[in-house]
Amino acid sequence: MYKALYRKYRPITFDKIVGQTHVIQTLENAIINNKIGHAYLFHGPRGTGKTSIAKIFAEAVNCTGNGPLPCHSCKSCQLIDGEQTTDIIELDAASNNGVDEIRLIREFAKYAPTGIKYKVYIIDEVHMLSTAAFNALLKTLEEPPAHVIFILATTEIHKIPMTIISRTQRFDFKKITITEMLECLNPIVLAEELTITDDALAYIADYADGGMRDALSMLDQVIAYSNGVVDIQAVLEVIGSVGDKTYKEMLDYLFTSNTEQILKLLTKISDSGKNIQLFVEEFLKYLLKVIEKGLTEQEEYPVDILFAIVGKLNQLAYEMKTAYLPYIALQALFLELSYTMSEKRAISSQPEKKPEKAMSLPPTLEVVDEVEKKQKPQVEKPLVEEIKKPQIEEQAQAKTLSAREDLTDLFNYDYFEHELSEDVNESIDIVFDFAPKKEPILTHLDTNANPDKKSTPISVKTAPKIIQEIKPQDIFDSELHIQKMEVQLQRVMAEVVIYPESNKLDRIKRKWQTISFDPNNQIAMMLQDMEPKIGTTIEVLLSTYNKSLANQLQLKINKIKVEEYITILLGQAYRVIVTDEGMWQKQREIFANKWRAHEVTCESIQMLAAEELSLEKRANIQESSNINLELEITETEIADEVVQDAVAIFGDIVKTID
Numbered sequence: 001m002y003k004a005l006y007r008k009y010r011p012i013t014f015d016k017i018v019g020q021t022h023v024i025q026t027l028e029n030a031i032i033n034n035k036i037g038h039a040y041l042f043h044g045p046r047g048t049g050k051t052s053i054a055k056i057f058a059e060a061v062n063c064t065g066n067g068p069l070p071c072h073s074c075k076s077c078q079l080i081d082g083e084q085t086t087d088i089i090e091l092d093a094a095s096n097n098g099v100d101e102i103r104l105i106r107e108f109a110k111y112a113p114t115g116i117k118y119k120v121y122i123i124d125e126v127h128m129l130s131t132a133a134f135n136a137l138l139k140t141l142e143e144p145p146a147h148v149i150f151i152l153a154t155t156e157i158h159k160i161p162m163t164i165i166s167r168t169q170r171f172d173f174k175k176i177t178i179t180e181m182l183e184c185l186n187p188i189v190l191a192e193e194l195t196i197t198d199d200a201l202a203y204i205a206d207y208a209d210g211g212m213r214d215a216l217s218m219l220d221q222v223i224a225y226s227n228g229v230v231d232i233q234a235v236l237e238v239i240g241s242v243g244d245k246t247y248k249e250m251l252d253y254l255f256t257s258n259t260e261q262i263l264k265l266l267t268k269i270s271d272s273g274k275n276i277q278l279f280v281e282e283f284l285k286y287l288l289k290v291i292e293k294g295l296t297e298q299e300e301y302p303v304d305i306l307f308a309i310v311g312k313l314n315q316l317a318y319e320m321k322t323a324y325l326p327y328i329a330l331q332a333l334f335l336e337l338s339y340t341m342s343e344k345r346a347i348s349s350q351p352e353k354k355p356e357k358a359m360s361l362p363p364t365l366e367v368v369d370e371v372e373k374k375q376k377p378q379v380e381k382p383l384v385e386e387i388k389k390p391q392i393e394e395q396a397q398a399k400t401l402s403a404r405e406d407l408t409d410l411f412n413y414d415y416f417e418h419e420l421s422e423d424v425n426e427s428i429d430i431v432f433d434f435a436p437k438k439e440p441i442l443t444h445l446d447t448n449a450n451p452d453k454k455s456t457p458i459s460v461k462t463a464p465k466i467i468q469e470i471k472p473q474d475i476f477d478s479e480l481h482i483q484k485m486e487v488q489l490q491r492v493m494a495e496v497v498i499y500p501e502s503n504k505l506d507r508i509k510r511k512w513q514t515i516s517f518d519p520n521n522q523i524a525m526m527l528q529d530m531e532p533k534i535g536t537t538i539e540v541l542l543s544t545y546n547k548s549l550a551n552q553l554q555l556k557i558n559k560i561k562v563e564e565y566i567t568i569l570l571g572q573a574y575r576v577i578v579t580d581e582g583m584w585q586k587q588r589e590i591f592a593n594k595w596r597a598h599e600v601t602c603e604s605i606q607m608l609a610a611e612e613l614s615l616e617k618r619a620n621i622q623e624s625s626n627i628n629l630e631l632e633i634t635e636t637e638i639a640d641e642v643v644q645d646a647v648a649i650f651g652d653i654v655k656t657i658d
C-alpha cells in the first residue's frame, strides 16, 4: 500500500525537525536539566510540526538512552515505538470534545504509568473542546499528578480559555520558511528517486505557505499526476495556477491596452477551468515581485502605475469573494484597466503630467452591475464593443454599488445561528484583543531575553512625514464620520463573534511582529504606532493612541497606501479600518453591553452593514469635497502630540530623546 510522503517522512528525533529551533531548544534543555513542565501548549498554523514535536517530546521525556533524543533503542523507546504502552495517549479533541472524555482522562491520570516514567496526553485541536470539557481539564491542570504531562496543540489559540493558557508553557510555532522547506524536501526527492525540476520544487515550497504537510501532500499529488518528470507546468496544472509567463503576457497587454488579447487570455484562463480567484491573487503576487524589482533593480514598468493596478486588483480580490458573477467583475476590471492605460498614455504624452489620474479609475462593480443586467454572463466578446468610454463614466455616476450590498447575502445563512453555541457566549472576552497597548508581559520563556528592558525609557521618534498635507480633523471629527466609524466598529466586532471562523487576528498579529520599521518607509513608520485589534479573512482593524495619526490614515488617499502595504505584508488583499484607541475602547464597551443583552445577531449585522454602506457613501462625498482644504501640519505639532499621548499612556517614564 502506498504510504503518503507526509507519514513516511515524519521526523522521529528532534534533530530531524525542520524549523521551530526555538521550540526544540527549549524542550531539549528542559529534558537535559530535568525541568519538565506539566502542561505545554503548542500553537501555530497547520503543518508546522506541532504533533510531530509533541510525539517526539513524549518519547524523549521517557527516553533513558544516550545520544540524540529520543534514542529509539532504550527500553522506554522500544515500548513506545512498538506501541506496547498505553501511557502515551493521543486524543483528537475534534472528535472527543465532551466532558466525559476529559473526566475519563482525569480519572485515568491518577494511576502511575507502567514501564515508562511519564504518562503523556497529547490533545490535538484542543480548541474544539466544549466549555464543560475545558473546565474538567482545568481541574486536572490545577493539581497535576507528578507523572503526567499534557501537550495541548491548537491552530486557534483565541478559542482557548485564558485560565487554561495561563497554566501551560506556551510555544508559538512559526511557519516553515521556503529555505527550511527545501532543506527537508530535497532529501525526500533523492530518497524517492524523483525527477523534479528545481523551480517546480521551489514553487511547491512557496505555495505550501509554511505548512510542511501541505508541501508533502502537494508533492504526492504532483507525482501521481505527472508520471515521470515533474516540472513547473505539472505543478501549475495540479494547483490550477497559470504561471508567471501568462502574468507577464497580461501585464504587457495591459500596458499596450491590447483589449482583444486581454479578453482572449481571460477566456483562455476561465475555459481551462482555472480558479479565477487564485488567478487574481497570484497576479497580485506577480505584480508585487515586478514592483520590488522595479524599486531595487531596474524599472521595467512604471512603478506608480503598477501600484495603481495593485490597488484596483486588491479591491477586486475583496469584492470577488462576494460578487454574484465574479468572472464578469474580473473582465470588467481588466477592460477598465486597459482603457485607463490608454488614457494614461494620452495624458503623459501631453507636456503637463498628472500622474494622479491613474488612481481615479471609475469604480468597477457599478459597471459590472449594469453589464450583468444587460446581457448574459457568457457573452464575452461583445463587451468590448458595447462598453465605450462615455458609457462607463455615465454608469459609474448613475449607480454606486459596493460589495457590501452583496455581502448581505452572506448573512442570510441560517446555519451560522446554529453554530452560535454557548461556547462563543462564554469566550467572548478572548475573542478580541482587549488589552490596551503596553509592554509585553514577560513569560517564563523570555525572562532572561532582555533583563534591562523595563528600565529603557520609551523613545519618541520624529513623527512620520505626512503623505497628504491637509488637516483631516475637520473631516473626521464631523458627526457623519464618527457615526460611520461607530457603525463600522460595531459591525466588525459582531462579525467575528457571530462568525468565529472568520477571526484571523492571531495570524495577522504574528505577521505584524515581523514588520521591519524602516525609517525611510513612511507607511511602515506610521504603522509602528498602530495595533491590529480585529482581523478577519478580509478586513483588519487598526487602532492607535495617536488620534491625529488615525485621522491621517483614514483619508482615502492614505488608506489605499496602507492597504497596499498590508497586502504585501500579509500576502493577501485586506480592507483596512483605522480607528483611535478612545473610540475603540468606547465602542468595545458598548458592544459588550449589547452582547450581554443578546442584541448581537445575524440580523443586527445585516442592519449595521446596510447603515455602514449608506454612511460610507455620504462620508466619501464629504471627504472628496473637503480634499482641497489644504492646511499644513508641521512636524513639530505632530511630534508634540505624540509626546502628550505617550505621557498620557505611560506616565512620566516617557523621556523625550533628541
Ligand SMILES: [Zn+2]
Pocket: 062, 063, 064, 065, 070, 071, 072, 073, 074, 075, 076, 077, 078
Ligand atoms: Zn530512548
